[in-house]
Amino acid sequence: MxxxxxxxxxxxxxxxxxxxxxxxxxxxxxxxxxxxxxxxxxxxxxxxxxxxxxxxxxxxxxxxxxxxxxxxxxxxxxxxxxxxxxxxxxxxxxxxxxxxxxxxxxxxxxxxxxxxxxxxxxxxxxxxxxxxxxxxxxxxxxxxxxxxxxxxxxxxxxxxRFRLAAGPRRKLLEMGLRRAQGPDGGLTASRYTHIGGFDLTSNVQAGFLFGIPVTGTMAHSYVTSFTSLEEVWPQTLAAASGDQDPVDVISLTKGWLSRLCELLGAEPAKVREGELAAFLSYAIAYPQNFLPVIDSYSVGCSGVLNFCAVALVLSELGYRPLGVRLDSGDLCRQSVDVRRVFRLCSEHFSIPAFDSLIIVGTNNISEHSMAELNKKENEINAVGVGTHLVTCTKxxxxxxxxxxxxxxxxxxxxxxxxxxxxxxxxxxxxxxxxxxxxxxxxxxxxxxxxxxxxxxxxxxxxxxxxxxxxxxxxxxxxxxxxxxxxxxxxxxxxxxxxxxxxxxxxxxxxxxxxxxxxxxxxxxxxxxxxxxxxxxxxxxxxxxxxxxxxxxxxxxx
CATH class of the missing domain: 3.20.140.10 (nicotinate phosphoribosyltransferase)
Structure with a gap:
């Protein structure tokens, strides 16, 4: 090396x-x-x-x-x-x-x-x-x-210790900069948590100085800043192959959302249009890196439906969506419910890419709650940890x-x-x-x-x-x-x-x-x-x- x-x-x-x-x-x-x-x-x-x-x-x-x-x-x-x-x-x-x-x-x-x-x-x-x-x-x-x-x-x-609690296969993301004891504490934490076993950081400066892989997508503020599909711009997206003209993704998304509601028995009236607009706008900007936070409103009634509708559009155009982030509530139960929807989409619409979508959990994770993940049924592939990691609360x-x-x-x-x-x-x-x-x-x-x-x-x-x-x-x-x-x-x-x-x-x-x-x-x-x-x-x-x-x-x- x-x-x-x-x-x-x-x-x-x-x-x-x-x-x-x-x-x-x-x-x-x-x-x-x-x-x-x-x-x-x-x-x-x-x-x-x-x-x-x-x-x-x-x-x-x-x-x-x-x-x-x-x-x-x-x-x-x-x-x-x-x-x-x-x-x-x-x-x-x-x-x-x-x-x-x-x-x-x-x-x-x-x-x-x-x-x-x-x-x-x-x-x-x-x-x-x-x-x-x-x-x-x-x-x-x-x-x-x-x-x-x-x-x-x-x-x-x-x-x-977090790595031992998580096990070797689950990805770990350090995201504690905003909770750290000042700028130097945040930078030191990003560097040494990576050395201690974390895979990724949200800290851009740590990536610049130390070569640590950096990741990050969106916050709830991005989602709640949208209210309707009229705010989506541009409203077209070219296929990944680039061999056809850009298509109207809003029409495609509405069609997929209708089919999803029918498949899952969901109520269209409970699906938040602003959330859908946020996901769609982000997917147009980053079609190869689509991983939104889906709990700004209701995960089951809105978030997972909106994600799947946009992810199905991306898949139809030859892109591979990455997955979702859960940041509140019972992460284990929600991850199981979300994974069930992914598998239904994969089987019903014959899109194997939905079998490899990842679920990221980020909700005030402590060493104890990390260890609890291994005792409960869950479908969480990666965990983001902030406060309890960088402040060493124990x-x-x-x-x-x-x-x-x-x-x-x-x-x-x-x-x-x-x-x-x-x-x-x-x-x-x-x-x-x-x-x-x-x-x-x-x-x-x-x-x-x-x-x-x-x-x-x-x-x-x-x-x-x-x-x-x-x-x-x-x-x-x-x-x-x-x-x-x-x-x-x-x-x-x-x-x-x-x-x-x-x-x-x-x-x-x-x-x-x-x-x-x-x-x-x-x-x-x-x-x-x-x-x-x-x-x-x-x-x-x-x-x-x-x-x-x-x-x-x-x-x-």
Missing amino acids: AAPSRNACGLMERSVRERVPPLLTDMYQFTMAYAYWRAGRHQEPAVFELFFRDNPFGGGFSLFAGLHDCLLFLRGFRFTDEDVDFLRSILPPATDPAFFQYLRGLDCSGVTLRSVPEGTVVFARVPLVEVAGPLAVVQLLETSLLCLVNYASLVCSNAA QPSLGCVYKLVEVRGRARMKISEDPEKSTVPGRKAVYRLFDAEGHPFLDLLCLAAESPPEAGLPLSCFPLGSDDSAASVTPAQVTCLRQEMFTKGQITQPLCSAVETRAEVQASLQTLHPRHKRLQEPDSYTVALSEKLHHLVSEIIRGSSSSSSNSDFLLAN
Whole structure:
């Protein structure tokens, strides 16, 4: 699969630079950076890790997303004169002017970022990203990196759950731009819901920037803007073959509508002429893409009859209508009724194309209602999701954090009164262990200097959240989970397109055992420490209880 074009990469890099300048951060990053600089510590080598503490939505997994933009952000990280002038105006007047000269020369040439690949299935407490470099610089990166990863990973994971609920065959359309938290939230949602498993978006800008397939037809306002067939113009349409003169489609439509009412025992007086005019006008404009919303009035008494009348005209002229959209009421029941009418038309009028018409459902769809579709009889081929997808109504934030784990080669640990908020110290390697069936069953955190685990050899480890007892496991396969992605100012791995990352998501999810993919009450996935890392944690905790001045750890509540 081809990498993004140079033009597409340029657009995305410019987008990141404009949306995420170095000033898009918290004030305390600058106050800390100045204090480090003032103390002469700003160049000390430091390591931070980014991770989240709980799997989102009560599920068993998350997806890692946002890395692409993080790398572009690092590559373009520089303060302009205007940035520095503004910082000079908001920092205390006594701030040493030389600090601002220091900021003006900063970049990420001394920063190294290692992370799991974008689109990988990940789990709570596993360090997804390691950022190493000069202390003041890697501190300044914190908020921006969290901003880029938190929502992207959350909405991507939400999309994957919708995909699991919908099943593999039903098409999914993201249509949440109007409900998103601002323009950037809407654009990020369109991008990462596609990566998470949605097939299409209504967001035109997302199609332009990321190559996501875009779709859309009409709203109810288009339908209700028409009142009579006199508003249809032009009133003729040429056959698809182009080998005959345009025909009067209004007369054709009236004839088909009369036959439909007779076939279905419908009352012609209840058929809305304005709706028919809207459908006909739209079909004349887009004879190859006819898919109207049919619930502006009554689906059974008007919408489906008007659709079929126009669709029959299109079929007679050699075009293939696409289908209909349902946006209110009992979607399952209505879809069954509409499909019955399509089949009657196919059989009675000998038009096989009616057997392949699609039915799209779009009515405030949630993960729960998506799952319910699979339990009820329905004929819905595609589902459009907006509010509950892009706003992540079940959980508003993933809660990623960015924590210091090493300074000057010495491990640092936050020891909290809340054990869940304690961190795992030291620079690490992360390995994923697989069973004989190819399913991952444990992520192992080791000290970076340790030898990696080997397939077929038993190892002892300490699962997080357990009673501090050791477990013995034997992996059938071992994978190193993190890769170097950025160093010396350069991105070191190819940047993937949304399509390529989407494929990575599906491949990663395929390996996951069904018990970890369950939407309700999934089994917990095991994350464990190696013996050496567990020993380091124990030593630091013991030291914290005996001496608060120990320089080899950081005590923080």
